[in-house]
Amino acid sequence: MEKLKWSERLFGKKLIKCETLNNNSNNFDLVSTSEMLDVASITGVYFSFANINLQSDEFINKLKDLYVRLKNESCNEEKKFEVIQVVMWAHNDNYGDIESSHRENLMGLPWFAMPFSEIDLKTRLSRRYRIKSGVPTLVLLGRDGITVSVSAQEKLLEDPSGANFPWRPRPVEQVLKDVVLQPGGTFYSEHKNFTKEDIRYEVLPDGVKGFYFSANWCPPCRAFTPQLAEIYRIIRKKEPNFEIVFVSSDRSAESFRAYVESMPWVAVPFQQSAVRAELAQLYGIRGIPTLLLLDSNGHIITMDARTELAEDPSAQYFPWKPRPVNILTERYLTRLYDFPAIVLFVDGEETEVQFAESVLYPAAETYYKTNNINFNAGQEDFFLSLEDDPCLQFLIAVDSETSDVLRDIVGLDDVLPLLVAIDLPKKRVAIMEYGIEITNDTVNEFVLKMLNNDLQFIDIIDDKVEATKNR
16 A cells, blocks of 8 residues: 655645635635645644634734745745645534535635545644644644644744744753753752752753643642652652753742742743743643653653653653553543554453553564664654554553443443454454453464454444544
């Protein structure tokens, strides 16, 4: 089967040419996605929301002006710009009666858009770039789909003429180069060997860094901060170079000071508002509290360390790089809508989980090595690599509410242990024959059959998949 280009995997094979849309006809021109984007140096992915009342006219007018201006500057290779609009709906799961609204939102625009029918691809894109429902967002991609900026809308409003387009963000070490970090109230008691008075980012020990975006006025933040402080101390006992930098969204210096007083890490000073804003833009922070982790080279390991911490409160798997085999949680249940999986259902006893890992791990390791998927990469890079075909997850479903939800989606009996291949993108499931012993060999044979399309799949009822898709 022909391998899809990155642009086709992200946006589908065809795009709407928006200027051919009109109210009097459902006919419009479609163009080849790959042909349009092969000549672009920068692709803007504009996520808009059709069914909410937002004052977005200023933004879209500035984007149109920039688009036209850069088209007229086509001699500048760096500024060959194309835009794909992704029209979505906030707080609305019923797509059937709003196709006309989709068309109206795109009429008269000079760029291209994903077709209305590409609902699954749009949902997948919104998860990939962590789009917040109801918040128009401009993501910039370079050649080969590499992310340039995850929140370029702010830069467009600051620089509507595009003088500094494509607004490539500065790396974190440059953003913090001239900043003297502020020690938290308990920093020196936790860092007894740290004697420097001027704490700068570059003098922090070489190791994993956490960036904690939070605020004193935010109740979930105040609830999470003591938990984070506790896990911070646990991690530093085995990883003493681990450090966290607090980036505040507080609204007053007094609130900031009160919050920092309980923290054992360092903080960007409150008066450094431009630095705090630049860090939030650099990482596309959509909400708080957010804890992200960087490796020693400044590459993102995970944007969702808060969830990792909740699922691994003893920090056994810190710094939470991808693993060949994972426990099924809500996060992985969501990913099942994007990627097929081999799932082994067992009860929650530790010995059963160890058994599940022991029989799944060899097949998973072989699969990932065969497909050159790097488990030393951070989670963001890892899950981008999974977008290349083939892509397969290996999950252990212990006795939990999430496992019950998955059983309900695919119509599985309450049998343990149970090995299944679940392909929600294609709405199908295959079950290992009852009575066959689950071993390394039988699991490996089952996986090979799936990859070779030799399994006997049965269809999953559509309404069950759709009903649970946005749980």
